[in-house]
Amino acid sequence: MAEILRSALHDAAGGRLQIEEIPGLHYVSLRGDPAAPAVAGAVTDVLKIALPLRPNTLAASETAKVFWLGPEEWLLVSLSQSAAEIVSGLRLSLGGLHSAVTDVTSGCTTIRLRGAGSRDVLAKGCTLDLHPRAFGDGQCAQTLLAKAPVLIEALPATQDCQLIVRRSYADYLWHWLHDASRWAQ
């Protein structure tokens, strides 16, 4: 139900680059004080993942990821557990601690770029240094891709990247990616 884009595999630049939407993920925003042990504790309880505290990094398990978004803000993405489960699990675990847990599942979608040209296509619209040395495994960054705010994740051991984009920008970004991959170098 969560497909925003035509999620058919898009094959650009002579097959060197594939763009596809990954539907069906669950997204939860978490705000809280990283110094409060309950915050990291809640994430571990619910997702079995250690809360990433280093800026622009993520922590992942087989079924979920936690992205650092800000010093008091994370995005939890899960493949298996529903947002409702995560939200209630976190809230339970956080108890009365001042924090905010918000289901944002319908507001986000993920687009995966596969192939050697992925980063070059992103570099056409993104000012980050995407060289594997500068942006490698375990790293993520919020930035602008063309004129859309995105969260970029470097997928391990490849040139591949994944983008999390806000729903209302997804169509624009999709067009932009098609356009940018027309002549991948």
Place this chain on the structure above:
Amino acid sequence: MTQPARLRHGGRINRDRPVAFTFNGRQYLGCEGDTLASALLANGVHMVARSWKYHRPRGIVGAGAEEPNAIVQLGEGSRTVPNARATQVEIHEGLIARSVNCWPGLEFDLLSLNGLFSRLLPAGFYYKTFMWPKSFWRHYEHFIRKAAGLGEAPTERDPDYYEKFNAHCDVLVAGAGPAGLTAALAAARSGARVIIADEQSEPGGSLLHARESIDGLPAVSWLRRTLAELAAIPDVRVLARSTVFGYHDHNFLAIAERLTDHLAEDRRRGPRERIWRVRAKQVILATGACERPLVFTNNDRPGVMLASAISIYTRRYAVRTGNNAVIFTNNDSAYATVLDLLDAGVRVAAVVDAREQPRGPHLEAARQRGINLMAGSAIVDVRGRRRVQAAVVASLGADANGLRGNDTTVVDCDLIGVSGGHSPVVHLYAQSGGRPLFDEGLAAFVPGPAVQTQRSVGGCRGSFALADCLREGYEAGTAAARETGHDAAATLPPGPGTLERHDYTLRPLWRVPDPPGHARGARQFLDLQNDVSASDVLLAAREGYHSVEHVKRYTALGFGTDQGKLGNINGLAILAQALGQDIAATGTTTFRPNYTPVTFGAIAGRDLGDLFEPIRLTALHAWHVEHGAEFENVGQWKRPWYYPKPGESMHEAVRRECHAARNAVAMMDASTLGKIDIQGPDAAEFLNRVYTNNWHTLKVGQCRYGLMLREDGMVMDDGVTSRLGENHFYMTTTTGGAARVYAWLERWLQTEWPELKVYLTSVTDHWATIAVVGPRSREVMKGVCGDIDFGAASFPFMSFRDGTVAEVAARVARISFSGELAYEVSVPADYARHVWKALMAAGAPHGITPYGTEAMHVLRAEKGYIIVGQDTDGSLTPQDLGMEWIVSKTKDFIGRRSFARADTARPDRKQLVGLQSADPALVLPEGGQIVDRPQWTAPVQTTGHVTSSYFSDALGRPIALAVLQSGRSRIGQTIYVTLGDGRVAPATITHPVFLDREGKRQHG
């Protein structure tokens, strides 16, 4: 092969690949590897242009970016290019080029008559005349405009595609001559990420025509080896046809790469140009030096060329630029050209050297081949109009400001090579924020101290010996890499072996004295493109335009497409002389991007058409499209404006939609509203500070309208906020204001009130919101939602309930922007389409009608509800809008203090009122101004204007909202609304709420 001036041997052109092209309607053949300039010269074509002001015949002067004269129009139709430099255009099959700025043609140009009047057209002549009669300026200007300008802009849409690429590197090298290449090599060997860019079709710079050897190899062989080594190192990018055109703050540089223009049209694939946006940790500038012309009478005749350009045409392009040459120089470098010419079998009739005692290694080599050296002399005049026929040579006086006697020698020739020394290409250094310094020894401006993490090496630093270039480049590359944490170079092979060095001696010569009997400097050209002569600079100095910047602007020196790469230095030296000050004190004009002109389309990139601004869509967009909606742009969003049925006008559609909302039920996609989730123990206190009304009293399950002000007391945004829990609120903002409000709230929280425990999360995209509006809305809701009690008392106005709508967990709020009984259903956007369709189905028996923003506006205007940004304009307070009821008197909030200021407290401010048009058929124009009397003569004071105006279906007549000075106290009076064309329409001032002032409908 019919290229009469093509040398039989040598050069880097491909003789096996002839290329046909057209110039001024004539077919020519060149070779692959030629520029348009070299191909024309190979065909013996020297005269290629008419000058801008006097329409004098002009030839090719240089061989690269510095060229001021050989400006041509390329191609036709949608792919035409104005103002291309023939020296930088690579020829390809089918190339069409023509001269610009001449009519009817290059050979016979009517405007060359201007030349006859040239005495009347000194610098700035137009400031002194064309003032009478006063009304005639537009006629004069018509002709001035026609005469000005070079090429012609295309008139069709550009079929080409341009893109951008963001790049990062440790070391960016601008220029791939010997200095740049060794810099890149050293940095790359050290392990740094390197980008090296050169504007030419192939890297190599001066090596492509150099006479020297490096490491025992001819320069071009060393070049090949070096490029091969660079190509093999990962993380090195060599960009040819790539001009570093801007050096901005924080080591951000822009490069324009030209990808397809050099190919025949049928071979072009992919983008035409690409802009590289480079963030470099270290920058090495290796942009070389530009040879400087000499300033003498008629120095603009076709056949007068830079000596270095002659060498380039001879050695790189295998072109014979003339048969009988005179070289005029004040330094040794031109003797290399002498050798090149002699090697090519060209006669050198004389070498005129301004130096009394010329010396230098090239000179010694040339002397051995036997030359006619005229030392201590200068060319004072040139004979020939369309092509040089002879040089007139005279002896220079000791201080070079006068001639030694009146004797002149006429030397026949068809080519004059000039070298007045070299100007380091300090453009990028200066763009980086640096100030070039004058070096007396070189008589040139060289880079001063670096301002950013940058180094200049080689020719652009004033190091003109190849050995120095190689060494400096290698050292700089090593050092730059080291500063980025790459110092493997220490263990690497050293840079290329050093060569023999030699001194650079020159006799500065800024202006050759006029030949006897000539007006001062009248035909001594400085800026060939803009026809600026030495006399123009002297005139400017005489008239008090003393700053070099004044001279530039008064004479247009350096204003052209070449930005004075050749002429500026001579101009400012002449100015310095005229003012009796030194050149250092005179200074240069400001160097600015672009180094050479760059296509608009490339700089615009892909941000055009549908990608110009993101098009933001709601989850229901596809449904709206399928159902024929017309859309309105609201910020970046596309919102359904109205849904016309076949054959229906907008007016009819909107009436039908309004009718449904007032009499049955209608439905709207309100998903674009900004939505912010607010959590924390201080959330209520936070709202209390940012909204004008009280939020502590709001109970869980209730909603409240809020008005947000700027600190100056003016209305900034509004919306409804619901209390989801004790510490949990859900705020909505206007569509256009969403981003602004979110940023505003974060700012206050983080910078002003960090003690407040509040977290904000933007949930605009997560929730889809559907407004179900109208007397039948309750029935519709009941049809899709079984777990909420919709009883009027149990679910009162301004409260919300969580429930299940069409099997989807939803939040249903009983709020109304229409004044009707209405519900807003919020569901996660993934379910929006499903829920919308369920509502449509449930509403079908009641005639449910989707409506757009236009009907929404009509409905809210009937109720006197404002739209921030339409009925307000940043100059209205809540009181002005008649909204005192929402302004707390007992607490502080943003903006409150500003009410107490004298002019915000004034009673005669503009106030929101209603207007009723006297003509029941006339919808008053929005934006109409209000006057008291039907007749008026300007100027009269403006007292108010119509902000919103519609035909009200419910009332069967037009309604309007307006803001009007002291409006509330004038209700009942008649005013007149201007219709924009001098006419006015009478209207009565009314209360701004037109319908159901008691609010019975929405409470029903």
Place this chain on the structure above:
Amino acid sequence: MQGAPAMQRYSIFSLLRNALSHHERWQAAWRSPEPRPAYDVVIVGGGGHGLATAYYLAREHGITNVAVLEQGWLGGGNTGRNTTIVRSNYLWDEAAHLYELSLKLWEGLSQDINYNVMFSQRGVLNLGHSLQDMRDIHRRVNANRLQGIDAEVLNAAQVKAMVPILNTSPGARYPVLGASLQRRGGVARHDAVAWGFARAADARGVDIIQNCAVTGIRRENGRVVGVETSRGYIGAGKVGVVAAGNSSVLAAMAGLRLPLESHPLQALVSEPMKPVIHTVIMSNAVHGYISQSDKGDLVIGAGIDQYAGYGQRGSFHVIEGTLAAIVELFPSLSRVRMNRQWGGIVDICPDACPILGKTPVRGLYFNCGWGTGGFKATPGSGFVFAHTIARDEPHPQNAAFSLERFTSGYLIDEHGAAGVAH
């Protein structure tokens, strides 16, 4: 007081006469005197506004013992780097009347100062791209007509007829829905404005002193007595500061604070071409505006940089955005090339209107805050500021533009009409 030499008149006849002597007999347009120890009035800032002030002080008020002190070269500030758009179609009465006074002066300026400033009334179009833009356009045009200012609303077809190369396709991202047109608006030769006023002021005895930076403002008993400069102390009965982007720095010298922020504002030109654009076209919504100079270059104004800056340079992405807007509006200009770009320092006021008037320091007057749009006001600003200095009270047309408005709340919010920049 030394009499200034009679001004050599400019005309076709003087041009002919001087041609005979190879133009070697032209006088300096202005003298370059050494500063005298004291003047009745010192004007700080040799931009168009400062020079116009000096000229009108002399012409309208007979005050000729005046010096204009310029830290660099005349007209080297924003006067020398603006996109030269002149119009008076502002929204609020106060602003509209001030700019209209200026426009009327423009209409006779060349003859008045005997220097052709090439004021070209080729019309100014402000495009509307959304329903709200069109409402605002109607509102402003209607207001202008009440104010006595020529103004028309054009629909998209009329705009297209006037500017055939404009993209008016309804499918554009932000389609052109219409425009306002002020036919009396246009452009002028910016440098000539500074030079012409300098020459005319000089001819009336004003000392124009370049390379003279004011470094301090000396006060005694709450009254200004003179200025410290890089060329020594200069006494002054009154001081008028007209320093545009540098105004806050000068205010600090007098112990004052102003509601200003200095920002870079950039502009660019194309290579010169034969005429393709015959009027001035501005679009606030897509953030770009364009005209073509008499030399043939397209003159394009960019947006303002977001950060404060005194460096006359801005960020490249602003230029990129501007050119995207221009190509979006004029797709056929895509292959045209940008020749040069630059920046100026504009003094931005919270309500996008100037500050023109007295200060808490007696004898000290400020004229600033013109931000992105003061070129068009040059003669008018000089005219009313001269009045304010001479009479120690504002001219009716600048009374509303006092510093007090920031205290009382009488702001004249021209953001809509002032737009991005112009």
Place this chain on the structure above:
Amino acid sequence: MLLIPCPWCGPRAESEFACGGEAGIVRPGAPDAVSDAEWADYLFMRTNHRGLHREQWWHAHGCRRWFIVRRDTVTCRIDGVEKMGSAGAAP
């Protein structure tokens, strides 16, 4: 295109940020207690310093934190950044 060193995310391109202008503008604690002139000073008056300038920036398209940058308004050189609320960082 400035390179702004976000105290959390490190150096990022200016296009990710919004500049909030001069730092250290203090909202009067009791607005009613100040005069109109003092209120106007808070609302509108700026030092607008030429030279080293403390200013607020927002990492709008990154971590969404406000922080303070010390930057030279003539050369654009950045001297340092401060997190909001860190020692000495009056907003």
